[in-house]
Amino acid sequence: MLAFKQARVFVRYMRLLTLFCSLALGLAVAQGPLELARQAVVDWQAGKYTTDPAQAIGKPPEEAIRLLEQSLAFAPPPRDLAVNLEAPEETPISGGVVVRFPATAAGRGGDVQVVIRGSEITRIGFVPEGGLLPGWLKSPFAWAVFVGLSLAWLVALRRPSRLAEWWREGWALVQQYRGLYLGVNLGLYGLFALGSAVAYTNPRLVQLMQEVVGGALQQIGLGGALSGGVLGLAVVIFYWNFTNGLVLTTAVPGLLLGLPALLFNALRYFVLGFALSPVALPLANYLLHLPTVVIELQAYILATFGGLVLLLKTLRAEGYRAGLRALALTVYLGAFFLLLGAWYEAFSILVLMRP
DSSP states (O other): OHHHHHHHHHHHHHHHHHHHHHHHHHHHHHHHHHHHHHHHHHHHHTTSSOOOGGGGTTSOHHHHHHHHHHHHHBOOOOTTOEEOTTSOEEEEETTEEEEEEEEEETTEEEEEEEEEETTEEEEEEEEETTTTSOGGGGSHHHHHHHHHHHHHHHHHHTSSSHHHHHHHHHHHHHHHTHHHHHHHHHHHHHHHHHHHHHGGGOHHHHHHHHHHHHHHHHHHTTGGGGGGHHHHHHHHHHHHIIIIIIIIIIIHHHTTTSHHHHHHHHHHHHHHHHHTOGGGSOHHHHHHHHHHHHHHHHHHHHHHHHHHHHHHHHHTTSOHHHHHHHHHHHHHHHHHHHHHHHHHHHHIIIIITOO
């Protein structure tokens, strides 16, 4: 009888223990992503996830791609990174969760983002607040100026004005050197098409390239511009494409007698063709984005053409100054194409391609 009572007590004890363990396990699962993310950040800062992309050199294609993916997904933490692990913010995503920790690096605020899918850490990185874009781009004043610029430019081109005069002079230059202009178009658009075709040989590498582009856009801060609607996004797209695409990486190299701009954009168009190939994009999205590609890349073609005209005018003794004016006119034409492209790209992203 005593043994029977002891057995009943033991059974009750085991039931309570099982219930306690179940509750504890449930609590652990509920807190799991946050604790997993905290430990991952600590390990990341200690160098556990760091992969040198140079290790991919000489490796078989599959292993090389895996190493590159690892190096991109876990880029080394910036110097002087300070992370507040006690204030996480958890956001569900498809197939997982993103945990953000407030952080600072070199005096600039932002957050460390940890992507968890299942129980696996798939990406960690520091994202600065606002990216590389100036804060004033998000102000209503900047938006109003951009709308005013767009409308005023369209009106000015239809009336006698200095803007209309520069417009006619720029296209007269294109007509004068139409053979060169057509050659630049065929060459650069052709490299874009070649990159798209080569992408079919390795779709996985295309996906990796798209991750690189996506990570770069996130670092720049274009992702945060989505909250500004079509107008806010158009302002940011135009600013970035004009300053970094048209001026800094096309017009400025074009000042060196055109050839550096041509070489840089030849590489740019091939890489963009590879990264934007329809092999790794939904066909509908690719077709909707294609007008953006044609319009915005035409802007860089015009400025590249202007740099080559500068070279020809200098060699033909017309003088560097005359060539400089030609380059300025093509930059002006290109800026208008970027204006149109920014409006269409923002509209297509937020309206046409909306899931």
